[in-house]
Amino acid sequence: MCADTAETPDYKSTLNLPKTDFPMRAGLPKREPQWLDRWAKIGVYDRLREKALASQGEDQTTREPFTLHDGPPYANGHLHIGHALNKTIKDMIVRSHQMMGFDARYVPGWDCHGLPIEWKIEEKYRKKGKNKDDVDVVDFRQECRKFAEGWVDIQREEFKRLGITGNWDDPYLTMAYHAEAVIAGEFQKFLMNGTLYQGSKPVMWSPVEKTALAEAEVEYHDKESHTIWVKFKVAGGDQILAFGDEKVELYEKPEGKAAVDALAGAYVVIWTTTPWTIPSNKAVVFGKDIAYGLYEVTGTPEESWVKVGDKYLLADNLATEVMKRARLSEDQYTRLRDVRTGELKAICLNHPLAGAEGGSGEWDDIRDFREADFVTDTEGTGFVHCAPSHGMEEFELYRDLGMLEQVITYNVMDDGGFRAELPFFGGSYILNRKGGEGDANKKIIDKLVEVGGLLARGKIKHSYPHSWRSKAPIIYRNTPQWFAAVDREIGDGQDTHGKTIRDRALTSIDELVKWTPQKGRNRLHSMIEARPDWVLSRQRAWGVPLTCFVKKGLLPTDPGFLLRDDAVNARVVAAFEAEGADAWYMDGAKERFLGSDYNADEWEQVFDVLDVWFDSGSTHAFVLRDREDGTKDGIADVYMEGTDQHRGWFHSSLLQACGTLGRAPYRNVVTHGFTLDAKGMKMSKSLGNTIVPETVVKQYGADILRLWVAQTDYTADQRIGPEILKGVADSYRRLRNTMRYILGSLGDFSEDQRVDPADMPELEQWVLHRMAELDHKVRTGYQSFDFQGVFSAVFNFATVDMSAFYFDVRKDALYCDGDTLNARAARTVLDLLFHRLTAWLAPVLVFTMEEVWLERYPGDDSSIHLTDMPDTPADWLNEPLAAKWAGIRQARRVVTAALEIQRIDKVIGASLEASPVVHVRDETVRDALNSVNFADICITSDVALSGDPAPAEAFRMPEVDGISVVFEKADGEKCQRCWKILPDVGQHSHTDVCGRCDDALG
Structure with missing residues (x-):
């Protein structure tokens, strides 16, 4: 230990005390923008790319390219804490790989098309009392483009403030002309390879936004819904004969006829939470292995819709609960007998509105009644009402039976209203314009009460799908849409990993991609394994149109329905390249693209726009494949996004690339969790628990936010709050003090003081061993994207091994020794330690390590971020x-x-x-x-x-x-220079110091 300079002023100038201008207080919020300006001035990112090019000389080893492909955030609104987490992880991946010797490229990008932006422009119109449909579509699209451009500029600066490096001057935008041309071209590959088709099936539909939605655009919230128990009367024999060959055959068998005769007039009871689907009902289904019984009402309470003598078919496991809902006590009904599956197969049903006065025969047709494997007896009644236009399971059942034409209805319009001519309910709405309860459910329930079709009713609170943009509930609605078939063989000659999109995707997941964490593989695999065909079309205006034409007068299943012509496709792509996708909407566009080879009057131009997930799923083509800073094979080294992107960007990119490239467009998929508040609650403005990146940066600085990211296990959900950030700031201060001590101790270090490792004392050789050990752990951790592991190892090394042990021990030699081996070896080790700690921590603490670096190496072109991690000799390792x-x-x-x-x-x-x-x-x-x-x-x-x-x-x-x-x-006596108490103090030329200090004083 050195002496207290206040007590021994005579020796103060003789001590080698640390000297540095590096401040103890960081002042990050004020100082970080200065470094940002400096990096922009010297062009750090561009110089790294030049460094990679220079490494390709004859005598140099080429730096291997490493590309993280940016999942595009949406150009709409300020950044939230999830954005900060996401982009910081990406930045640490890019910076660490660059410093490990790669040519690490990062092209930031933005998703610019789609409903959120369109919705904002419509909101602006509504405030002005203006109707979107009255505006020229190209003018509307231009407003959307301008809106997106504004938010791209805002978000770009917000991302840069977080210290994110990248090609900010030339990002990718899905609305750029070249991007729109490529997206159209990628869609045309589906058109030409036979996977594109037009079909009609129930899709998730937002009545408020008037468009189909993808699974990734849906979130689940609690919703209170009407719930009703509805009676379908068993039809008589003459009605069975009018239904179809299958039922006639069953009826004509003795046991079938007996079943119909025995059950005619009884009621099959269904339960539903969507009363608005009852007008579209076409069938009821039952389960194969469910025990059913025939129940008779023997007494009724004063308030009930049942009467004595009514007979009901119910699943035995659910009968008691259903009767309770009908306000019947157990002594007011009796079970008459079992009802066998064979009996159920023979009967048909009447719709509860059949024969209703004023119904115009809308519901008079007999309703099918058959077995289905999706029916259970865990809730409801044991029977399921089928409106195949509004339910996927029912749709698939009747599709497989070849009976869709008999059961599909078109009662619900794109705004969620019933078609005007629908008896009783025409013009009523499922939802109101803001997404609240409309008048349709009430009207239907009231009508069912009026005709005696209701057994019971109530309300239920349950998890229900909502549009994540409008926050309004959605419905399932049968509409003509464009699909990419995931199980249709693709004749594109890229069969190495499978012949269908699904096969290629599953093979990619299992054989071509590494998953961090591994559970991401399981999640996406199960989704791909079970997913239906991809709905590509949206009924909106702001996006890339489905650039195809259909032959008038033909059905989607007819040969020649779709125009497949390379020359037409090429003209479209060329126009988009020059003018953007607006070219599709210009006057005369159809004639222009079809050219003289086709009669434009015979063809219809499709004006649906592509699902925005197709846009972002195609980014590999116009970013990785087409750009000079892309990749040779169009495959990224890593995609990194939140866990929600297993059903989003990871998913759509995989499907799109498997349809066009034949494999996944990535080699690694890294997934982070969601950011919660300090109590583990989801952040919400209404709860007042949101943490905004801008607020953290203003209070602490971006490096503290980055350090929070590095300290957390990002693969799970993370927590953040004021107390957590205080803890992060404390860790930062400890590291800063470590670096400050090293800088101070190296203030007068020169090369002539350097000691060869072989000549160093054991303590210094041990530090070298620890550095070699840690260098391997750091590089392995960065390569596997384990930032928490890297930071924990470096932090413990710096604060425990170094500050609390090595620095403490060597202070005496550094401060008090003269030109001794111990002092010179210690400074040599501190110099080696300086270069490694700054490099190891630079990907995390981008501003602070720059400050530390410039303290020793000032200069207009100097930057820690232009250096690589120094090589650490393996022979420093010394396990004994x-x-x-x-x-x-x-x-x-x-x-x-x-x-x-x-x-x-x-x-x-x-x-x-x-x-x-x-x-x-x-x-x-x-x-x-x-x-x-x-x-x-x-x-x-x-x-x-x-x-x-x-x-x-x-x-x-x-x-x-x-x-x-x-x-x-x-x-002994206390040496007045080093404070050691030694017997030899007073025995030297300097009478109040020890022998070691006397030598140092000369």
Whole structure:
């Protein structure tokens, strides 16, 4: 230890105390923008690309390209904490790989098309009392484009403020002309390879937004819904004969006719939470292995819609609950008998509105009644009402039976209203314009009550799909849409990984992609394994249109329905390249693209726009494939997004690329969780628990936010809050102090002081071993995207191994020695340590490590981010030495703990006042302690080592066996320069210092 300079002013100038202008207080919020300006001025990102090009000379090793492909955020609104987490992880991946010797490229991008932007423009129109449909579509699209451009500029600056590096001057935008041309071209590949088709099936539909939605555009919230139990009367034999050959055959069998005769007039009861689907009902289905019974009402309460003698078919497991809902007690009904599956197969049903006055025969047709494997007896009644236009399971059932034409209805319009001519309900709405409850459900329930079709009603709160944009509930609605078939063989000659999109995707997941964390593989695999065909079309205006034509007068299943012509496709792509996708909407566009080869009057131009997930799923083509800073094979080294993107960008990119490239467009998929508040609650403005990146940056600085990312396990959900950020700031201060100490100690270091590792004392060689050990862990961690593991290892090394141990031990030599081996070796190690710590931490603390670097290497072109991680020689590793020093440090712990008791008891004020006796049972450990200056290691003036048994009063630590300490005060006088208490003080030319200090003074 050095002397207190206040007490020994005569020796202050003789001590080699740390000297640095590096401030203890960071002042990050004010200083970080200065470094941003500096990086922009010297063009750090561009210089790294030039460095990669320069490495391709004859005498240099080419830097291997490494490309993280950016999943595009949406150009709509300020950044939230999830954006900050996402982009920071990406930045750490890019920066760490660059510093490990790769040419790490990062092209940021934005998703610019789609409903959120269109919705904002419509909101603006509505405030002005303006109707979107009255505006020219190209003018409307231009407003959308301008809106997106504004938010791209805002978000770009917000991302840059977080220290994110990348090609900010030339990002990719899905609305750029080239991007729109490529998206159209990628769609045309589906058109030409036979996977594109037009079909009509129930899709998730937003009545408020008037468009189909993808699964990724849907989120689930609690919703209160009407729930009703509806009666379908079993039809008589004459009605069965009018239904169809299948039922006639069953009816004509003796047991079938008997079943119909026995059950005619009874009611099959269904339960639904969507009363608005009842007008579209076409059938009821039952389960194969469910036990059913026939129940008769024997008595009724005063308020009930049942009457004595009514007979109901119900699943036995659910009958009691259903009767309870009908307000019947157990003594008011009886079970008559079993109802066998064979009996159920023979009967048909009447719709509850059949024959209703004013119904115009709309519901008079007989309703099918058959078995289905999706029926259970866990809730409801054991029977399921089928409106195949509004339910996928029912649709698939009747599709597979070849009966869709008999069961599909078109009662619900794109705004969620019933068609005007629908009896009783025409013009009523499922939802109101803001997404609340419309009048349709009430009207239907009231009508069912009026005609005696209702058994019971109620309300239920349940999880229900909502549009994540408008936050309004959605419905399932049968509409003509364009699909990409995932199970249709593709004749494109790219069959290495499978012949269908699904096969190629599953093969890619299992064989071509590494998943971090591994559970991401399982999630996406199960989704792809079970997913239906991809709905590509949206009924909107702002997006890339489905650039195809259909032949008038033909059905989608007819040959020649779709125009497949390479020349037409090429004209479209060329126009988009020059003018953008607006070219599709210009006057005369159809004639222009069809050219003289086709009669434009015979063809219809499709004006649906592509699902925005197709846009972002195609980015690999116009970013990875087409750009100079892309990749040779169009495949990214890594995609990194939140876990929600298993059903979003990871998913759509996989499907799109498997349809065009034949495989996944990525080699690694890294997934992060969601950011929650400090209590683990989802952030919400209404709860007031949101953490905004801008607020954190203004209070603490971006490096603190980045450090929070590095400290957390991003693969799971993370928490953030004021107390958590305070803890992060404390970790930052400890690291900053470590770097400040190193800088101060190296203030006068010069190359002529450098010591060869082989000539260093053991303590320094141990530090070199730890650096070599850590270098491997850091590189392995960065390569596997384990930032928490990297930071934890570096932080513990810097604060525990270095600050709390090595720096503490070597302060005496650094401050008080003259030109000794110990001092020179220590400075050499600190120099080596400086270069490694700054490089290891630069991908995380981008601003602070730049500040540290410039403190030693100022200059207009200097930057830590233009350097690589220094090579760390493998021969620094020395496992035997490491094992020896592990034992020495264990012994030191016992001594330090023993002295701390004396200090607390005020026996001593500092450890240099002690000269303890250390009893060491193990001879090998004792020899190890004797081979080093153990007093310096313990920061005592002297130490005595003994192999004798320790006295009973000796200090011991239970976890360190065989080492005991007897406290003794140091003998001698206090050196007024180094403060050690030594016998030789007063025996030298400088009478108040020790021999070592006398030599240093000269």
